[in-house]
Amino acid sequence: MNDTALLEQAAAWIRAADGLLVTAGAGMGVDSGLPDFRGPEGFWRAYPALRHHGFSFEDMANPAGFARHPKLTWGFYGHRLALYRATEPHEGFHVLKRWAARMPHGAFVFTSNVDGQFQRAGFAPERVAECHGAIGTLQCLDACTHDLWSADGFDPVVDEARCELVNAPPRCPRCHALARPNILMFGDWNWVDRRSAQQERRLAAWLHGVERLVVIELGAGRALPTVRRFSELNGPRVIRINPREHAIGPDRGIGIADGARAALLRLDALLRDA
Template structure:
């Protein structure tokens, strides 16, 4: 997207605000719409099927207990695809903003693909609200083993992603994998490992929630960037409402316009192309300081 495709009055108004003394604290809430520009499926709506399996049905503790091999094949595919993908300009823009020390900034990502980290986002200013595909946890109740950054691909020979091609029209069942073909805990040696993501029916990690709440409540958030996610789904809606109630502004970056929202800046289109244009004045500040140093 070229700059002229964004309404000039919208861009001017937004640039005037983010460069004013009234914009000192920015919160970014990121969803799957940002990573879709890197070629990763969102697994939502009409795209919510992997092969002929409903992806939501695979993302539950019950599904893992019932057929851990099937669930691991799904997540091995996702791990492989995320490793093959590259951070796009939207990820890189937010990462650069995290290094702008003139702005009090935090990104809350609902994505589990690790692309924000690979874009060199400041880890102190990044919360993975739904966990990560590359975190592994032991399912043994008596074992607390966790590996926060395991990028081995495949995790076992039976989970080679070359046999797990994403094909919406493929109705062939995947092979049954017994437990001995799946990743096991190196600590207790008996428990199966599982992906360190938040499944449906599970609570969000309290450490991430507390850090988010602390940032919002201890600071006056002047602006929340809603990037590639719906502003009506929880927890997005709650964070947006809190910022609004604090008197903060909202900027939405998405592929669809919300005609009921007349108060927010709305940037419609590919997030990876719109974010760099919209946040350019703040990124220029980072580049200038880098050259001076």
């Protein structure tokens, strides 16, 4: 199919659907100005101080870093926390909300992003499943308890030139050990998955009730294919939107070579004209 035919097919699926499953990777946030850390150069452009230290994204996204370099690791996560809080979700989020509002079962989000942007855009928290956790939720570094708590009371102050946390880091209220974001990291044996597991149970129950599902996948790459696999498991009406990695088998769906915001706005224009 050519580009116009792909968009028309996608629009027809959206019109006919009674439920919208949104699956999203890092590319969804890029149009809001968020970094996606694609490759070491992309990571170091976002955090140049860490090039000096010789740290990669894998080094920082590792629970061992909190014990070895607590100021630096919390500098990285504290900066991200503040950035996500200050970022306004792009227009594409609101397009998805409008489409879902017309469907009997609404929408559910499955995302590997930890930034909380869907909730900031107005998606109900109980309709979002974050398979890698969330930066706005904290846990004990030592997992002395499976309790989780909000990071709302923590306002990180970061020396960006050094990528170091200046103020006191959050602590576990039970054992007073260092706290960390409830994000699944590399080599992470202490990640408390209770919240994510509960979200995914709600998603499974919602899927069970939907008869004419359409899946819109946004900015999910092949490097960590969790989101892509979940999309395809819920085919065959998958609309994969990705500027570079949009290929998908014809028995699973269609691929649109574009960024998330641009493709959603183009689709919305088609749906409005119908």
